[in-house]
Amino acid sequence: MSPAKTDAAAIPVAVEPNRDEHLVSAVESAGGRVVDLADARVLVWIGAVADFPDLDDDIEWVALKTAGIEEYVAADVIDDRRVWTNASGFYADNVAEHALGLLLAGLRQINTAVLRHWDKERIDTSVRSLHGSTVAIIGAGGIAASLIPRLSACGARSIAVNRSGRPVEGAALTVASDRTDEVWAQTDHVVLAAPATAATHHLIDAQSLAALPSHAWIVNVARGPLVDQVALIEALRTGEIAGAALDVTDPEPPAADDALWSLPNVIITPHVANPASGLTRAMAPWMAENLRRYRSGEDLLAVVRPGQDY
Amino acid sequence: MSPAKTDAAAIPVAVEPNRDEHLVSAVESAGGRVVDLADARVLVWIGAVADFPDLDDDIEWVALKTAGIEEYVAADVIDDRRVWTNASGFYADNVAEHALGLLLAGLRQINTAVLRHWDKERIDTSVRSLHGSTVAIIGAGGIAASLIPRLSACGARSIAVNRSGRPVEGAALTVASDRTDEVWAQTDHVVLAAPATAATHHLIDAQSLAALPSHAWIVNVARGPLVDQVALIEALRTGEIAGAALDVTDPEPPAADDALWSLPNVIITPHVANPASGLTRAMAPWMAENLRRYRSGEDLLAVVRPGQDY
Structure with a gap:
């Protein structure tokens, strides 16, 4: 068996708390490489706010899956040591x-x-x-x-x-x-x-x-x-x-x-305007576009501004 | 009291079986005059097909209120001695x-x-x-x-x-x-x-x-x-x-x-795409436009072609 192909130039991205197939494909299609959180520069977080991990300063960008981020603001998770994006675009x-x-x-x-x-x-x-x-x-x-x-x-x-x-x-x-x-x-x-x-x-x-x-x-x-x-x-x-x-x-x-x-x-209707069951599939092309922008140094979509609660 | 104002040039229009206020206004706004059927050149019919009156040849145009006219076709009401219009437009x-x-x-x-x-x-x-x-x-x-x-x-x-x-x-x-x-x-x-x-x-x-x-x-x-x-x-x-x-x-x-x-x-839904309760109000501007066309000799909207069952 040959070793897994590696790409030194690929951006190391953690998709947590689980490696959702749609998002893993999106990351790989846009020049990313899915890695453990400890090795990542980007975190795609699709879990609950209560489970959000402690981050070290190597994480340059956190991509959240929600459009409203009031829970993350309330939990004081969002800091000014990296870029944060929400998902207001693809919804x-x-x-x-x-x-x-x-x-x-x-x-x-x-x-x-x-x-x-x-x-x-x-x-x-x-x-x-x-x-x-x-x-x-x-x-x-x-x-x-x-x-x-x-x-x-x-x-x-x-x-x-x-x-x-x-x-x-x-x-x-x-x-x-x-x-x-x-x-x-x-x-x-x-x-x-x-x-x-x-x-x-x-x-x-x-x-x-x-x-x-x-x-x-x-x-x-x-x-x-x-x-x-x-x-x-x-x-x-x-x-x-x-x-x-x-x-x-x-x-x-x-x-x-x-x-x-x-x-x-x-x-x-039970909060289904953007159905959770199709969320990562719907989010995938948006994630790929944002990662492409990140690689090429362009402005990211849906950046959360510090001190702004939406 | 002065006599009711009459306009010799106004088109005599019957609105039957009842003089619906919205259609009477529409007729009058477009240069028509509401008269009894015996004196009319135009009949606006908003009743049921079963009640449709016998017409003499002075009636040049019959305006029906329905979009689908299959009942009128089945009842053999539509003849070739005048123009017939349905209401496919304003619905x-x-x-x-x-x-x-x-x-x-x-x-x-x-x-x-x-x-x-x-x-x-x-x-x-x-x-x-x-x-x-x-x-x-x-x-x-x-x-x-x-x-x-x-x-x-x-x-x-x-x-x-x-x-x-x-x-x-x-x-x-x-x-x-x-x-x-x-x-x-x-x-x-x-x-x-x-x-x-x-x-x-x-x-x-x-x-x-x-x-x-x-x-x-x-x-x-x-x-x-x-x-x-x-x-x-x-x-x-x-x-x-x-x-x-x-x-x-x-x-x-x-x-x-x-x-x-x-x-x-x-x-x-109970056949309410075009609610009957608002029908004559919705039909009024369309009726006015068609009467204006009639007066000025333009082609009428929604003319029913003889032998065509819609």
Whole structure:
């Protein structure tokens, strides 16, 4: 038997806590070599935050698999002795698609139809159209960039809310996040696509719910704590808004006796906008591209900035 | 009191069997005058086929409210002594939107999520993406023209099937309907948007179901008889295809004990792609445009050709 082929110029990359086949292929396709953590310069971490290893300074770059990194921030794992990337890039199409699916399911009353067989009188008068409506997207990052052209093709206009207020491509209007309150009365529906930070905590609360039109649907594909769930349930009960389609809740899952489960105008999917079961396969091409950039000294995608909690 | 204002040049239009407010406004906005049927040159008919009145030759144009006119053909109502239009135009955006909503609801497992609370293990592994997939649209008329750009924005490619095989704008491939059988193995999913004719009867049958990939979803926003429902139920039971999302069935509604209701991979909405409750409001701008064309001698939209059953 010949010894394993080695490539002195290949970047030594650890894929931990297990050598996932999709990521190993990606690393090797982009000029990397999979090694133990002790020998690595790059760590691809696909485990839980609680199991995150102590790192020595030889590790120059850590690639995390999650888009939201609030757990890593809370655990004080992220340091300034190396580069950290999250995975906000490759999720975008999948999450935008799920958001559109949730919004259309609510507007077209597909949830009601599944539960109430051929209740035509109720459903026919409740179906609403996305075309001709306005959708506010809170958090105008990668998900919004994927969602806006989808909404445009569906005949809906988008209001983008971002930190800077700098116009977002394809949005009819961009609003700076410190003026989010002005958005509620101008929109028909809301998609939450912002990171969970102190600034976005309970962004949807009694006040914003009161300001939204009564035909509004709220879609959350971001993080549960963006919504004051007690206020949401009250608004859904009283008809202050039309419905909520949630891929994330607070806590997850909701308790078995949570009122969310029994409200007819709620759709809950179990945090599957980006299915975990396909995650490493979906992440692989993105990982390969980032490793290629690393080798050639280009800027990495999705770098986490120190002190920034998203 | 002054007498009602009359306009000698206005086209006399009957709106029957009841003077719907939205259509009366549309007629008046486009230079028409609403009159009794005996005094009319145009009939806007929003009633049932069974109640359709005998017409004298003064009626030059009949505007029907339905997209599919098979009932009028079967009742031998449509003659060659005047122009007939159907309403295939203004439904398109609504029906295309419903088709996209049904397809996404199936792929993203929203139906399963509504019925099986936070069954993450099952749902996470079952969610599929529309982006990157191919959708065949059977019947490449107005609905397809609305649906294709929506699918493109979602990252899916379209195969259009039409009578002539003449390339449809935006479709990656157009196939003539006499070669439909070649489409099944080339597509991931199918949207039925063709009229109910002898040629489309049971277009989806045991043979086409066997040729489709096992991950395929079939969406029907056209007419129930396009699908051999016995064969469909068998294919859904055995996993020959992944699911069916039906806005139309055969018969409508399915019987209370129809197997369709109990299959976990079926979504049924009660023929609401174009909600009847909002029909005349949605039809009004289209009616106004067609009346404007009539007045100025331009070609009408959606003219029904004699001897053609759609």
